Amino acid sequence: MNELSTVFVVDDDQAVRDSLGLLLKSVGINSRLFDSAQALIDAYDPDWRGCVVLDIRMPGMSGMELQQQLIELHCALPVIFITGHGDVPMAVDAMQKGAFDFIQKPFRDQELLDRINQAINLDAAQRSEEEQQRAVGERYETLTPREREVMECVVRGLANKVIAMDLELSQRTVEIHRARVMEKMHARSLAELVRMSLMIEGTAGSRA
Amino acid sequence: MVWATRKSGTDTRSPALGEHPATVPAGASNAGLDSELGAAEFDALLNAAIDGIMVIDEQGLIVRVNRSAESMLGYSAEQLLGRSLNMIMSDEDAGRHDNYVGQYLRTGRRRIIGIGREVLARRKDGSVFPVSLSVGEVRLKGEIRFVGLMRDLTAEKQAEEEALHHREEMMHVSRLTTMGEMAAAMAHEINQPLSAIATYTAACLRLIARDESNITEVVSALESINAQAHRAGEVIRRIRSFTRSRELSRRPVTITSLIEEIRPLAELDAKASSIRLDFSLDPSLPEIVADVVQIQQVVLNLIRNGVDAIRESPAERRKLLLEATVGTDSQLRIAITDQGPGIDESLRDRLFTPFFTTKSTGMGMGLAISRSIITAHGGTLDFRNNVDGGATFWFTLPIHPEE
Ligand SMILES: Nc1ncnc2c1ncn2[C@@H]1O[C@H](COP(=O)(O)OP(=O)(O)OP(=O)(O)O)[C@@H](O)[C@H]1O
Numbered sequence: 074m075n076e077l078s079t080v081f082v083v084d085d086d087q088a089v090r091d092s093l094g095l096l097l098k099s100v101g102i103n104s105r106l107f108d109s110a111q112a113l114i115d116a117y118d119p120d121w122r123g124c125v126v127l128d129i130r131m132p133g134m135s136g137m138e139l140q141q142q143l144i145e146l147h148c149a150l151p152v153i154f155i156t157g158h159g160d161v162p163m164a165v166d167a168m169q170k171g172a173f174d175f176i177q178k179p180f181r182d183q184e185l186l187d188r189i190n191q192a193i194n195l196d197a198a199q200r201s202e203e204e205q206q207r208a209v210g211e212r213y214e215t216l217t218p219r220e221r222e223v224m225e226c227v228v229r230g231l232a233n234k235v236i237a238m239d240l241e242l243s244q245r246t247v248e249i250h251r252a253r254v255m256e257k258m259h260a261r262s263l264a265e266l267v268r269m270s271l272m273i274e275g276t277a278g279s280r281a
Numbered sequence: 282m283v284w285a286t287r288k289s290g291t292d293t294r295s296p297a298l299g300e301h302p303a304t305v306p307a308g309a310s311n312a313g314l315d316s317e318l319g320a321a322e323f324d325a326l327l328n329a330a331i332d333g334i335m336v337i338d339e340q341g342l343i344v345r346v347n348r349s350a351e352s353m354l355g356y357s358a359e360q361l362l363g364r365s366l367n368m369i370m371s372d373e374d375a376g377r378h379d380n381y382v383g384q385y386l387r388t389g390r391r392r393i394i395g396i397g398r399e400v401l402a403r404r405k406d407g408s409v410f411p412v413s414l415s416v417g418e419v420r421l422k423g424e425i426r427f428v429g430l431m432r433d434l435t436a437e438k439q440a441e442e443e444a445l446h447h448r449e450e451m452m453h454v455s456r457l458t459t460m461g462e463m464a465a466a467m468a469h470e471i472n473q474p475l476s477a478i479a480t481y482t483a484a485c486l487r488l489i490a491r492d493e494s495n496i497t498e499v500v501s502a503l504e505s506i507n508a509q510a511h512r513a514g515e516v517i518r519r520i521r522s523f524t525r526s527r528e529l530s531r532r533p534v535t536i537t538s539l540i541e542e543i544r545p546l547a548e549l550d551a552k553a554s555s556i557r558l559d560f561s562l563d564p565s566l567p568e569i570v571a572d573v574v575q576i577q578q579v580v581l582n583l584i585r586n587g588v589d590a591i592r593e594s595p596a597e598r599r600k601l602l603l604e605a606t607v608g609t610d611s612q613l614r615i616a617i618t619d620q621g622p623g624i625d626e627s628l629r630d631r632l633f634t635p636f637f638t639t640k641s642t643g644m645g646m647g648l649a650i651s652r653s654i655i656t657a658h659g660g661t662l663d664f665r666n667n668v669d670g671g672a673t674f675w676f677t678l679p680i681h682p683e684e
């Protein structure tokens with residue numbers, strides 16, 4: 074379990090909120106409790122990790138609206154909805170908008186804790202991927218324009234001889250650039266370099 | 282049956298020619314009666330009348346009847362002429378009638394003469410039916426005659442009764458649907474303490490299983506569990522008091538306590554649609570005399586309409602305000618303000634008619650029933666559109682209702 078992960082609980086019912094906090098504490102999970110959707114939005118920090126547990130029915134901003142706001146804030150925290158009897162259509166709607174899961178009240182504690190753990194793990198995985206992507210991007214930034222050209226050819230599977238002809242360089246120079254690229258990108262194999270280049274393309278694509 | 286004596290000073294005076302509007306001065310309106318043509322005209326006139334008409338002498342004996350009277354009573358003219366008026370009156374009214382005529386002749390105090398009232402008439406077959414009877418007086422050459430006009434009220438009474446019955450039925454139906462809709466919200470409200478209890482106990486078990494468990498933490502959780510169990514019980518108690526068989530009588534009650542009773546219900550209803558419901562109840566509001574359940578139904582209807590009106594609004598406009606104040610006219614005033622789309626002026630009159638609805642699942646009875654309840658309590662129910670959007674539905678109730 075990630076020590077930095079926190080479960081952000083939003084429920085307007087003091088007893089429900091408080092009991093959830095105690096349950097999480099009993100299994101050693103950090104929690105932060107909010108009595109309204111707005112309170113969570115006001116406190117929101119993009120560095121938060123963990124997941125959100127949310128009552129679908131609340132006065133003021135509803136659970137569904139909070140989910141929408143979180144999407145607009147580019148918050149990737151998985152959201153688990155707690156629903157009452159008869160809220161299933163709403164819950165289905167929430168799932169279609171990307172909610173992690175929903176759980177009906179009253180629920181078994183183990184059931185809820187399992188979902189929460191899964192959500193926290195998902196968030197951690199998403200985080201590490203993001204971080205890896207950022208690191209690769211940073212390393213790519215250190216390449217010279219010539220090294221980037223060479224890297225592009227290498228990941229396309231071209232032989233050094235062909236690259237030399239294409240870029241009008243000596244084969245020896247290509248070999249030197251290629252070694253520098255592998256070193257700067259921390260790539261231990263061609264396959265790894267290919268994966269990194271895909272990551273960079275991915276971020277470049279989503280930024281466009 | 283209630284009837285009133287006029288307040289004009291003529292009540293106690295001796296009857297005199299031409300003094301009362303109902304008195305026909307001799308020779309004034311029937312100048313042509315002597316001629317044969319005049320007599321024929323007069324008969325035609327009598328027989329064309331839809332109301333039953335009969336002329337009675339000082340002794341209360343029938344001296345003339347028209348066709349309508351014959352068919353209304355099931356007697357022929359021959360069977361009626363020369364007979365006492367009592368023959369065609371219900372026993373109860375017959376006794377009174379003798380009194381009225383006799384008393385009038387002695388004292389001039391009007392009981393029936395020139396006034397008109399509702400009595401029960403008796404047909405030849407003995408069946409009794411309601412009529413409106415008005416009696417005028419004619420004095421001619423020292424003789425006194427009374428002219429009675431009878432209007433059959435059977436159909437009218439039947440329609441009235443049907444309308445009343447229908448209204449009661451509709452109120453019952455509408456109360457049931459309100460209850461049905463409330464039931465879903467109610468399930469939610471009982472679920473809250475139950476799931477809190479389940480979660481607290483699960484947490485306690487886990488805390489105790491961990492050796493380093495903190496006893497004060499467990500104790501405080503147990504206290505919460507206790508409170509939540511009572512909370513669930515309270516919800517159930519409220520439901521039962523609301524569904525309890527309907528109190529028929531009006532009793533003195535403060536509007537604050539009346540509204541407090543339905544407040545949990547109303548809040549549930551609002552909460553189910555993520556609506557904030559605020560109450561502004563002046564604590565010094567005086568008592569009113571009202572049928573509590575009926576007034577509660579009106580308030581719930583108006584809140585429900587408000588909820589429907591703002592269900593689709595953005596979060597900051599999903600608010601309802603219920604205010605109770607004493608107006609300058611010393612009427613109690615309850616107003617429910619929403620921030621919905623308001624009401625198109627062209628619909629103003631139709632809104633309160635039964636079955637008018639713009640909702641796919643509406644019955645269109647809410648406002649119709651609410652207005653009839655408030656009117657029956659001597660108050661007024663209406664609405665206005667607000668400048669900043671939204672509508673206010675308000676009603677008044679008299680603080681000192683008339684006896
Ligand atoms: N607060 C409001 N804002 C806007 N329109 C309203 C409001 N209250 C009532 N109306 C309009 O008046 C109509 C009649 O209301 P009414 O309460 O009589 O029936 P209903 O709500 O449609 O059905 P129900 O019988 O279930 O109450 C509604 O359909 C709606 O169009």
Ligand SMILES: [Mg+2]
Pocket residue numbers: 582585586646647648
């Ligand atoms: Mg209605």
